[in-house]
Amino acid sequence: MHIDFDYSDIRFYDDGDYAQVIQRLAYEPEMRRVVRFLMDxxxxDKDVPPYLLSFKNVHDFQMNFIIKVIKKVQKNSIEDLxxxxxxxxxxxxxxxxxxxxRNxxxxxxxxxxxxxxxxxxGFKSTAIAIGDNLLTIPWVRDIARIxxxxxxxxxxxxxxxxxxxxKLSQYIRKLITEDNTSIWIAHREGRTKDGNDSTQAGLLKMFQMSSKDSFVENYxxxxILPVAISYEFDPCDSSKVNELVTIANEGKYEKGPTDDFNSMFSGLMGEKGRVHYSFGKEITFDDLRALDDNIPKNEKIKLLADSLDHFYHKHYKLWPSNYVAADVLNGNKVFAEYYTADDRANFEEMMKSRTKRLEGDIDQLQKIYLMMFAYPVxxxxxxxxxxxxSF
Structure with missing residues (x-):
């Protein structure tokens, strides 16, 4: 099933767009802050435009600017990757x-x-799926798409x-099957805030909209290759707790105009401790045949989502912070072998510090904070x- 979609409003920028986009970024005042961050x-300021204009194409910009910025973020806020x-x-x-x-x-x-x-x-970078709600600022949209x-x-x-x-489904399939370009996409819309990683069936359904092939051939x-990402600490923990408490008490949370940008900035710059990536095995045609047992398609998709969640849950690297939170919630020391007395004291102090700045019942705030870390356990x-x- 192929429709001739115009991808111009969603695709990433390529070398044909590069000269015009880098010209805009080179003279964007906010880019001075990014470059100054990189350069300590x-x-x-007058040297920022010529520096940015020195990169000749998308690959050059990614390898010699973006990668360096991410390495700087790693150095400043990640203990170990x-x-x-x-x-x-x-x-x-x-x-x-x-x-x-998570981030x-x-x-x-x-x-x-x-x-x-x-x-x-011959390293080729991975394409990235990003919600347009995060791209309301023009220079952020430019740097994301480039x-x-x-x-x-x-x-x-x-x-x-x-x-x-x-359109999105067909674009994703085109990148994978025609352009040989890998893609990163989250298994759900929005970050997991309560610590309970759960794949959205709707996302998996979107993937299959670009093909009329069988379930096995389509997927x-x-x-698909699952990857479990684990952060020891979450620099956005306070804002996530605030959102979860508001939902629990009022039924919904209304984002402010700067919430997404603040979360992006805090997630980049805040302390994350150790971070681990666990790459699974490709979900093969044989794996999919094992799910394809003459059952309705929606049930097959649920089984696929369940198998992905099983991977995330089994390969999420558990840190002392996770085990401490589980024991505090359970009121015991079942997982005490996985952390020290200092680990527990430091985590409890961090929890108190991060929740005392929030409005609301302190017991409710701290319980939600603990559950964020305990759910992976x-x-x-x-x-x-x-x-x-007990939770």
């Missing part, structure tokens, strides 16, 4: 990297850095959603009757 302030499962990623193939979602900018940026750090000749981000449109009417989803052609051991959880 050792650059004059580790990974496993890279042997599952054939550098000559394109994959649909489907990950859990607006870094989930995708760090997957590119991890792959770049393999030092494989960094191989394509746009997922939000807030559309019912009919518009259908057409937009078909197999996309070469519950998900890891939920099938093991040895462990009981």
């Amino acid at each position: 302030g050792n650059i004059e 580790t990974s496993d499962g890279l042997e599952n990623v054939d550098p000559n193939k394109a994959f649909l990297f489907l990950t859990n979602h 607006i900018v870094l989930d995708a940026s760090l997957i590119n850095l991890v792959l770049y750090n393999r030092k494989i000749e 960094n191989k981000s394509f746009i997922v449109k939000r807030g559309l009417g019912v009919q518009e959603v259908l057409e937009s989803s078909k 197999g052609a996309l070469r 519950k998900n890891r051991f939920k099938d093991d009757d040895t462990y009981q959880f």
Whole structure:
């Protein structure tokens, strides 16, 4: 099923767009701050435009500017960046990297850095799916699209959603199957805020809108490869707790005009401790046949979502902060072997510090804070009757 869509409003920028876009960015005042951050302030404002204009194309800009910025973020806010499962990623193939979602900018940026750090000749960066709600500022939109981000449109009417989803689905399939370009996309709309990673079936349904092939052929052609991302600490923890408490008490949370930008900035610059990426194996045609047992398509999609969640839950790297939170909520020390007394004291002090600045019942605030960190432990051991959880 192929429709000749015009992708100009969603595609990432290529070398044909580069000269015009880099010209805009070079003279954008906010880019001075980005360049000064990279250079530790050792650059004059007048030298920023010629510096940015020195990059000749998209690849040059990514390899010699974007990667350096992400490395600087890593140096300033990440204690250690580790990974496993890279042997599952054939550098000559394109994959649909489907990950859990914790950090607006870094989930995708760090997957590119991890792959770049393999030092494989001919490295091609991964395309990135990003919601247009995050791109309301023109220079942010420019730097995202020049960094191989394509746009997922939000807030559309019912009919518009259908057409937009078909276009997005076909664009994703084109990148994978025709352009041999890998893609990062989150397994759900919006970050997981309560710590309970859960794949949205609607996202998986969107993938299959671009093909009339069988379930197996449709999803197999996309070469889905799950990746579990784990952060020791969350620099956006306070804002997430505030949102969750508001939803619990009032039924909904209305975002302010600067909420998304603030979350992007805090997620980039705030302390994250250790970060780990666990790359799974490609979901093969044989794997999909095992799900394809003459059951309705919606049930197959649910089974696929469940299998992805099983991977995220089993491969999320659990940190002392996660185990401490689980024990505090359970009122015991079942997981005490996984953390020290200092780990527990430091985590409890961090929780008190992050929640005392928020309005509301302190017990409710702290319980929600603890659950954010404890849920990955519950998900890891939920099938093991040895462990009981009170939350």
